[in-house]
Amino acid sequence: MKFPKDFYKPVLMLAFLVFASCGTSKTNSGDLVADSQEARTTITQRYPDMADLFQNSHGYAIFPNAGKGAYIIGGASGNGAVYENGRLIGYADLKQVDIGLQAGGKAFVEVLFFQTQAAMNKFKEGTYELSGNVSAVILEEGVSRDVEFNDGIAVITMPKAGAMAGISVGGQRFSFQPLK
Known part of the structure; x- marks a missing residue:
């Protein structure tokens, strides 16, 4: 497929803006923990079945203020708090890059639940990736x-919040920083 010459300049500019905006927007750890607790409360109030996952999973990473923007090339990022057996053990960053027929922007909460100690340990090794074929349940x-x-x-x-439309392929990468 051949694109018109005028096509590349706006796409490259948008790609630059998307990638530049996917940097870490660190807030202080107190704000992040408070936002994470608020997101968990909202999820369990709206979707009571989710309370069991928070209680019975070995651990979870919650990203209360993740954001995504895309125009063909997309990117998402967010900061999260990581809990093991109900106790805060560290922080994590989410990064995503994808490509496809997509446009728009959105804000969302994302939670990764770890069913076993082995899954939790794999995440805590530092850099963890979810491939594009892992599907999330959208509440x-x-x-x-x-x-x-x-x-x-x-x-x-x-x-x-926001509006996003399209089909894309990509993956997510997470980094973990334990509490000091």
């Missing part, structure tokens, strides 16, 4: 779905 008002674990990890997302 929608009035809808409760069964969450399935794949290799000991389940992913849920809850939209917060």
Whole structure:
């Protein structure tokens, strides 16, 4: 497929803006923990079945203020708090790059649930990747779905704001920093 010459300049400019905006927007750890606790409360109030996942999973990483923007090339990022057996053990960063027929922007909450100690340990090794074929359960008002674990990890997302349309392929990368 051949694109017109005028096509590349706006796409490259948008790609630059998307990647530049995917940098870490660190808030202080107190704000991040408070936002994470608030997101967990919101999820469990709106979707009571999710309370079991928070209680019964070995651990979870919650990204309360993740954001994504895209125009053909997309990027997402967010900061999160990581809990093991109900106790805060560190922080994590989420980065995503994808490509496809997509446009728009959105804010969302994402939670990774770790079913086993082995899955939790793999995440805590420092850099963890989810491939593009791992599907997240998208929580929608009035809808409760069964969450399935794949290799000991389940992913849920809850939209917060924005509009996004399209089909894309990509993956997510996470880095973990333990509490000092």
